[in-house]
Amino acid sequence: MIAMQKLEAVIFDMDGVLVDSEFVYRQGHAAYFASVGVAVSPEELNQLAGSSRKVERVLYEQWWERSLGERISGEEIERREDEYWDEHPISYREIMNPGVPETLEELHSLGLRLAVASSSPLSHIEKVLAECGIDGYFEVVESGDELHQSKPNPEIYLLTLDKLGLSADVCCAVEDSDPGIQAARSAGLYTIAKREERFGFTQLGADVMVDEIPGVIGAVLGYGQ
Numbered sequence: 001m002i003a004m005q006k007l008e009a010v011i012f013d014m015d016g017v018l019v020d021s022e023f024v025y026r027q028g029h030a031a032y033f034a035s036v037g038v039a040v041s042p043e044e045l046n047q048l049a050g051s052s053r054k055v056e057r058v059l060y061e062q063w064w065e066r067s068l069g070e071r072i073s074g075e076e077i078e079r080r081e082d083e084y085w086d087e088h089p090i091s092y093r094e095i096m097n098p099g100v101p102e103t104l105e106e107l108h109s110l111g112l113r114l115a116v117a118s119s120s121p122l123s124h125i126e127k128v129l130a131e132c133g134i135d136g137y138f139e140v141v142e143s144g145d146e147l148h149q150s151k152p153n154p155e156i157y158l159l160t161l162d163k164l165g166l167s168a169d170v171c172c173a174v175e176d177s178d179p180g181i182q183a184a185r186s187a188g189l190y191t192i193a194k195r196e197e198r199f200g201f202t203q204l205g206a207d208v209m210v211d212e213i214p215g216v217i218g219a220v221l222g223y224g225q
Helices: 021-036 042-046 052-070 074-087 101-109 124-133 155-164 178-186 215-221
Strands: 009-012 113-118 142-143 172-176 190-194 209-212
Touching: 009 155, 021 042, 021 074, 021 101, 052 074, 074 142, 101 113, 113 124, 113 155, 124 142, 142 155, 142 209, 155 172, 155 178, 172 209, 178 190, 209 215
Parallel strands: 009 113, 009 172, 113 142, 172 190, 190 209
Antiparallel strands: none
16 A cells, blocks of 8 residues: 555545535435426436436436426536526535545645536536635546546546646545446545445445544645654
């Protein structure tokens, strides 16, 4: 195992890790689909947590046709749902996970480089990071929205490593969802999981589990021990 002094970077997922957005998104999805008469179970809504927009669009099409007998594209359903979100904006600063700025500052002070690898669109990632006041900590911000394969495929992590100019054995990832953990592990990254019990995740495969984001500091300091 790699000694701690060789660790050079920490790559963060965003939704569910830096901000507690997945729960808010699930509430919004449920409210929108109920408003248009589309029946979706809590278990089905859980499939959206940690997924990409490509995956969401496929599920949207299936749910819409099943309930309404109408076939329309996932992109069109997504456009209609975006109008709901415009009327119900989220304050990302208010739902930032406790201790995130302090954790990023401490990791930075330890000389670690920081990056974000999220399945969300780049414009959305940049908006969230800026609103939370933490955008300045990350030298690489990578979106999986336009990649050929989304998590659990490791493509986003491999691209992030390439942009950092680092190999996987000197980096670690912080994730919460099963697809994210699988993607990080498949890329060869030591993986820290933020505990999440609301969406049916198993979180199997993570190297270490932390209850809150400040726990990442201890996990990083214990790396290779």
